Amino acid sequence: MVGIVIVSHSREIASGTAALAAQMAGPDVRIEAAGGAPDGGLGTDGSLVGAAIAAADRGDGAIVLGDLGSAILTARHVLDERVNGNGSVRLVDAPLVEGAIAAAVVASAGMGLDDVASAAEEARAVPKF
Numbered sequence: 001m002v003g004i005v006i007v008s009h010s011r012e013i014a015s016g017t018a019a020l021a022a023q024m025a026g027p028d029v030r031i032e033a034a035g036g037a038p039d040g041g042l043g044t045d046g047s048l049v050g051a052a053i054a055a056a057d058r059g060d061g062a063i064v065l066g067d068l069g070s071a072i073l074t075a076r077h078v079l080d081e082r083v084n085g086n087g088s089v090r091l092v093d094a095p096l097v098e099g100a101i102a103a104a105v106v107a108s109a110g111m112g113l114d115d116v117a118s119a120a121e122e123a124r125a126v127p128k129f
Contacts, residue, residue: 002107002116003030003056005089006100007049007066007075011036017100025104032056044074053078053089061088061113063103063120067096088113094120102126 004021008014014035022031032052037043049064056062064079066072075091082089090113092099099120106119 001028001030001058001110002060002103002113003032003058003062004100004103004107004116005049005052005056005062005064005075006031006033006035006096007044007052007064007071008033008035008096009042009044009068009071011040013067013096017097020097021100021104024101025108029104029107030056030058030062031100031104044071046074046078049075049078050082053082057089061090063113063117064089064091065094065096065099065103065120066091090117092117092120093124095124098123098126 006014006017014033018031018033032055034048034052102123103116103120107116
């Protein structure tokens, strides 16, 4: 099953988004949070992102969603440095919360990496009212 990684400058935002998406997906989808700096403050930490990616990807791949600019830069750097990076982990351009939930629901249906990534990206166009 495709995993999901939530990268945020805030540990609480990453954890909360991951928890919400996990409630929608059920227990079979691996959703990992990588938020905050090592000291618990705001920031992003490449080692946390790398560990979250390793935990989320059980062989079917994973998508990575980020909140703001440097979270995206950190995730890109981690993916660029990743050994055996064969495209099975993708950074997607999607809204953090809506994208995570859409991806989680599609992943829970057993869909592949392309479909999970597309669901996250398409969440950008869904009106709220």
